[in-house]
Amino acid sequence: RKEVEQDPGPFNVPEGATVAFNCTYSNSASQSFFWYRQDCRKEPKLLMSVYSSGNEDGRFTAQLNRASQYISLLIRDSKLSDSATYLCAVNFNSGGYQKVTFGTGTKLQVIP
């Protein structure tokens, strides 16, 4: 099982729709979780950290389900500008050092 897994998509949604992505992780001891956004041919940029109680930033909501070992990202009222690849990131303990591992990303295409 991969350490971090995401559905690659693409998710094609109309403007104004609500879309949700999940990201599963294998290490139950993981402590830190993040969502990044990556535009085509650009570097990933932090979208939001994911807190245990869930958190919201405008149209974006992130949630953590420790029991099932996944995090989710919900985007409401999708905009054309939301079109991008969304990467999840999860920390792992590897050889005594905590490292963050990234998923391969889920591609979102918002259609007019």
Added chain:
Amino acid sequence: SQTIHQWPATLVQPVGSPLSLECTVEGTSNPNLYWYRQAAGRGLQLLFYSVGIGQISSEVPQNLSASRPQDRQFILSSKKLLLSDSGFYLCAWSPGSTDTQYFGPGTRLTVL
């Protein structure tokens, strides 16, 4: 505020030629530093990370090497490039090992 720089932005090199990519961070001290590679349509592959000057950990055996000659400088090198070294090379920094990672603008390397 902290900023991270990478250069060059794009690079085209022949097979067998050497490589040197540089990354510098401003506005912070003793950051954790990372080199990633992202092949076309693929996820982020962690190549090296460093927790301090002269301290380098390699994640994947390959013909690349990394060095950290100064606190906020991270260099990725190769003596002889292979075709398979083509990709998008990203440098990142974080305040600590489980903290958010912030990426530089990346170097797009094409080996011909």
